[in-house]
Amino acid sequence: MTKNWQHGFYKRSAQERRNLVKQMCALSDEQFATLENQATSLGDQLVENYVTDYHLPEGLLVGLVVNGREYTMPMVTEEPSVIAAASNGSQRVAQSGGFHASAEPRSLVGQVVLTNIDDYDALATWLSEHEETILTVANDAHPSMKRRGAGAKGLRVRIEPPFLSLDLLVDVSEAMGANSVNTMAEAVGAWLRKQGYTVLTAILSNLATESLQTVTCQVDPAHLATSDMTGPQVARRIALMSDLAQVDVYRAATHNKGIMNGIDALVLASGNDWRAIEAGAHAYAARDGHYRGLATWQVDGDRLVGRLTLPMPVGVVGGSIKTTPQSNTNYQISQIKSAQELAGVIAAAGLAQNLAALRALATSGIQAGHMKLQYRSLALSVGATIAEVPRLTKRLAQLSHVDRQVASDILAQIRKETNDGRREN
Template sequence: MPKSISGFSKLTKDEKINWIASTHFTNAEEATKTIKKYWNSDTDLQKLHDEFIENTITNFYLPFGVAPNFLINGKNYTFPMVIEESSVVAAASKAAKYWGSRGGFKATVLNSEKIGQVHFIFNGDTERLTAFFNQIKSKFFSETQSITKNMQKRGGGILDIELRDKTSELENYYQLHATFETKDSMGANFINSCLEQFAKTLINEALQSDVLSEKEKNIEVVMSILSNYVPNCLVRAEVSCPVAELVEKNIENPQEFAEKFVRAVRIAEIEPFRAVTHNKGIMNGIDAVVLATGNDFRAVEAGIHAYASRNGKYSSLSHAKIENDIFTFWLEIPLALGTVGGLTSLHPMVKIGLEMLEKPSAHELMQVVAVAGLAQNFAALRSLTTTGIQEGHMKMHLNNIINQFEVTDSERILIKNHFKTNTVSHSAVVDFIAEFKR
């Protein structure tokens, strides 16, 4: 069992690495060498990365790829994508090219409202609490003026604050439920700062209230925090064309393909086991662009999956239909994104990603990210309903399998040529390598 250590955070980076290497690895020298191999030779850049989080010992690289030819609302985009999974970028690029010749993607931001809550306990009469809230509501706005003034200059700020009675679910539990517009910033720090001031205002005003009884004045604030569930921060992305125009190399019968595609989506709408994998494919595209633009993919994931369960059962995020011989495929998802603040102004590759997208507003980035998800989903469903998912995926995965073995450049070419016409699997590659190395 590894030994514990106190004061680890106070050690230098080299001291941390030495302790990690000597404590957890049989070959401490080799572990140290690998860890330091991923340091950036630019010391200023490495210092920047070191300060993103605590106890940094090295960098963990993920591929930064690009998917060009996305036509959205008549404008061409090249998507930056950060992801390690084989075939995702290729699939996005193919979907972009496919729909680019069929009118492209349409995307619309339906709303951009974000949410924060002050959770508190009030032991008293609900009607008096409501009267008290109505009496002091304006103070929540006035006492956060120093926090909101810059956001208001950009057209954002606090939209509304409601008192919500949750006592039927938890004894004496109430909320201040606040909605916000944060424009081009994701707004987490802004929202949380406002909420913490709301909590102070609530407590201070309660102590001075002539509406509440002495017992009722002792309001207990449990916590003040934004929500990553943003069902009113919605963006819609869609593609459509006449069914006859769906024809391509692997789609000889477009009517049959369209009907099978719609049924596949319908299965994901009604079957949670399928919906989870279906939506994971959507997130392949979404997360890749979210990461490349310095946004919080964990918050995005949590909010989107909650939205997929909003009707009481986990279901597909995307939908498809055929009406009047027109095929339409679309999704609506909640996305709270930012193009200013956080990593967007610090991480050099995030700056590259945003500039590649021509420095989008938060609304435009919402559209881009939604389209990435829809494109990824279309590519997956097209494969599933035609050639099968493994044919394309395993061919892209072939490099990862080959890299597990010591092969020469000429042997690599030999392997790739062989699997142009043979089914790719790990065991098949192992057997083929063993055969020619005899």
């Protein structure tokens, strides 16, 4: 490959980039057509070195009841079982009254980190004495936010030698707010430098402990029963699985990954930053120095009680939210109007996802239902047409061992049977 063909890549038009990629990466005509057919002028405005849009499937989570209201929520994911599991868990909880999402205060944290400090206590006192001035500096950097009744509302000092973090607590109203908080933090950092202090950095923290969202539910075990286990038996096993995720970090990581399966899919569909939500969730899971499962379940009397708390700093305006026609359409589908409402619904979906996963683990095992959905992806990956997928997946589901070679062999057999049938006719 010719050296430095990427030099000045960003200066080229999107079409020129695609042409160059085809030439230098030896794309087939079909592969090049994929890049061209999925390209949009909007995408070219959103990211650097743009060549095309990358499409992911979007489906709907149905039957999710939060605070007495039933929601239909768009979910974006390539994982076959995510939407099925979220809907399954949601419907089981709905039969027992649904989820309750608490109304929580909502602020983001902007860190202004100082170093080269001689006396930490003296600096902390000085910052406290100048709180009103510092908040004014922050709000003057983003006056439109304060006009809406939001903006920087308070300060917090954390000492971690050799650093001192001055945390701005910023009410971002209905916005995602990352850019606003960064602007405010940088303004305060610049002001502190003028006062003679050494500022190492000024930036938003994605550990949004001032934007926690809690959801709870109470499930009648009768809605958890299987053909082999009673509802109370299943409930007790789910509670034990929850206990395991509190003491075993290996189990906790998978426990939380399942929760984030549902949360990420909803956050992505809403136009919010799913990477920020992921980072904050996992950091919060380790807040006491031991990484734990975010969701907990316990048997209380004749009910299985679930609870999930995690940072959920989402917005319904600003940033990339509603930038694309699809995210705009998704808000029309969900009918969600406020950031607080969105946070509660997303967290509820995460708890629903967790319930479905733990019920499967506690009973038939995760693979029984998971693989039935995975077979569709496997069928497509070995070249099955849309018409061939149902026949191939049906046969794969009857086997005890399935891999790509097995799927390819069965697909070849199906095609032979189809061709033989045509010749007979």
